[in-house]
Amino acid sequence: MDKHNAWKSFAWESRIAYFSMEIGLSGQIPTYSGGLGVLAGDTIKSAADLKVPMVAVTLLHRKGYFRQQIDSDGWQHEYPVQWNPERLLELLPVKTLVTIEGRDVKIQPWLYRVKSPAGGVVPVIFLDTDIPGNTEADRRLTDTLYGGDSEYRLKQEIVLGIGGARMLAALNFTVRKYHMNEGHAALLTLELLNNIRAPIENTLNERASWDVQQVMDRCVFTTHTPVAAGHDKFPWPVVEKILPEIVPFALLRDLIGKDSLNMTILALKLSRYVNGVAKKHGEISQSMFPGFEIHAITNGIHPFTWASPFFVQLYDRHLPGWAFEPELLVRVDTISDEDFWDAHQGAKAFLTLFIEETTGKKFDPEILTIGFARRYATYKRADLIFSDLQRLVDIGNGKLQLVFAGKSHPHDAPGKELIHRIHEGIHSLSGKIEVVFLQNYNMDVAYRLIPGVDLWLNTPKRPLEASGTSGMKAALNGVPNFSILDGWWIEGHIEDVTGWAIGPPPREKSLAENGSDQEDARDLYDKLEKKIIPRYYEDRAGWIRVMKNAVSKNAYYFNTHVMMRRYVTEAYIR
Template identity: 40%
Template sequence: DELMALGRDGETPEAPRFNMAALGLRMSARSNAVASLHGDVSRRMFANLWPGALEQETPITSVTNGIHSKTWVSPRIDALLSRSVNPIWDGADAAVWSRVHHMDDRELWEARRHGRNALVDFVRDRLQADVLDPDALTIGFARRFATYKRATLLLSQPDRLRRMLLSQERPVQFVFAGKAHPADEPGKTMIQAIEQFARELDVAHRFVFVQDYDMHVARMMYQGCDVWLNTPRRPLEACGTSGMKAAMNGALNCSIADGWWAECADGLNGWVITSADEDPDPARRDLREGLNLFNILEGDVVPTFYDGTPPSRWIARMKHAWATLGPFVTASRMVKDYTTGLYEPAATQSDRFTANRAEVASSVANWKANVARQWEAVRITAFEAEHGKASADVHLGVLGADDVACELVHGPVDANGSLLHATVERLGLVDVQEGTARFAGTFGPTAAGSYGVSIRVRAHHEALTNPVETGLITYR
């Protein structure tokens, strides 16, 4: 029963499912998502595992994924970055990466052309067909064909797609690759739709699907594509790393602001496809986002790529993308974040808890058991908040004032009276009389308009990993 309770994904004993994620979260002192937006989504998804805590307090942090750059970057780009940025550019900081702005434009453009030529030769050899143009703007899409990734979003505007593909002055070509899970029938249907379009005679030379997707195919595409396309339904992408691998080769991302791109896009280091995630109709949402994608391609991506030889505005974007993304998307940065944000604090806590025959661990365990037994008696008997001052009386029963934290929770409210962007401020202890503690403090509104103020008391111990881990929180 105890094991099943640890894996229960609801607040009630009747919750039917055993959830491995719930088990893992409850059994872990520290948990993380793999991108900032993924952290927001995860805290919302699993907030019910910590009843009484605010969604923002759900103890899930985030460490954005990174890539092992040397595995994916072409030898030519590697050599260029080594000369222009630093011999050890993988893991360099932003100040070092800023040197990329001094890179010779023609040398950079020639390196990119070399990668595109290699991709064209590879695809021609793989398909045994005279396809693609080594001088045309090349857009790539390669990943697992899960339905939420919407590989077929491009096909939603077939006439506009054809005009781009068949343009004589500013041709655009697309290279697709990927696999679906054997049991994912909708994903396999998407692949079939892409392949069917690629077989249409008028566009087959500029729209291709490369079968037998593997690391080698992916590497050739990262190194040869000018634009990396990503069209997931926000916020279903946890992180995604294919765009990172393409970016480190000098490709520019054109993506929905989901996963890693949501925190890295700045408007100049690539393009953001406007998401219509507020639209409850999936078909209408796909249409709106598809229209925006084509507006970006036709109105900005294509004109910028063909603006000069070499195209100075395109190259400026490439350099800016490297300068802003280079310090962030590498595994070196990711490992540092894990080390400083999770591993070192965990090691420090472990040392403290296990010292002197686990004296602190035993003390905290006994404290948790005692507070849990006595918590039913804890209640807020009085509360006042006005003119920036707040006070509360808390009946503690047999607990001490240092076993609890009395906190003011305040912030703007929505039309339903629910707090938005709540601020939590701890009130100070004033005195304790006959088992009742008085707490008081001051606060200031954080926004104009409708505003809400509440009070709560929670179990508190300075050695807890996170403030809400006991789940013992009482509101008034």
């Protein structure tokens, strides 16, 4: 089969179509911003490992999310990411059209193959509007992830949802189920409604001619956030200006509400299976959207992608097959403490060398090193550990090192202010506690940072952390978590065994925040002083026991192999 037709080999088998606005497959393909995109990439890799018949659809994002640069005063600046899709992707000889503001907009597909050593392959289709014949504004529609205003976002979601569904049809894919990873792709349900409209003529009931039940049977929806800003809403006047009326707007208003086009509600209304991304998040989502049945499938991480090279070698030697059967990690106790610690120290040396190369600061490999890397949204409270700098110095002078990383959305002024405050704290602690901020956090930086610290810190306001997969990446590399009891950590935490909790336990099925900043900070300092620092310096065998428990009691379960098996059995083959 010649190169231009090789993609057709994917179309013979009925597939799960996985739609995501962002997908993080590698640092060389910068079409992701953070956790949602990296989860999508890990999901696709596990589908390839498990030979789940899947095709993924996303946008090309020629300018990526952004490249972060921090100035001398601690303020974030954003620059386009320069990358060349032609080097990594294959342009396919097919095009399709969508209508935006009454104009035809052409879309072309690029193909990337995610290949597993186990033999599975998942095609990823990247949608691109940078095509001669489109207006200049339309050519820029797929350039920037989460860029522009709400109108730009709606246009992107037309390309992803409607354009993506049409592109799969143009490429002759047979789709068994459509899985929407967040509400960004929800407009694909309108394309499905239009395509399978019931052949009812002369009906007095407009809605009866649209086969909602059949669309529901074909759709799966995963909601990822309990934060209101994470649910896209578009005013109807904007919708009627931009969106083609492939389904009557009157019907849409009747179906999802007269106030706005809420993409989450649209996906909820037209999906038979809906899930949150942790047990607690499933409860919160059920509270947010009463009347819908919302399940919970806890997120995971792709084991082989996120194990440091030192732990890959360790696991290969002692637990052969672990990458495809991560349940084998329960046997980590068969590895000697000396070998396990040596692997961790290798990962730590890898990080300290990277810190010195990028910041000029030399970290001491013998000092307890805490890592924090998140999107800098205010609810994640990146500066909680800086709440009382004097107490932090009293506890940690000569005993602690801190590494921060992460980006704030370009339009999030409070998030940028949070990064600025972190840099002010770094300046205040100079000469007392070594602290660095690693710029331009991405998959490559995460691969060095997460395995190389001794303790992974997470301090969100409850109950706003949907899952928190970075903590799972830490656990895979024997790094214990020190976290607020929210998201996945409610399920993974055993105090003094897999790590440590910060603050009070979560309230049952509650949307209310619990635990004040002051209460959480006090508990953070108390446990650092009385539990964590003494265990690290005075009981190395006890510390290694916690590290191994993080692997055998967390990493063996919180991975995308386990997650994908649940999607297959609970969502895809129903």
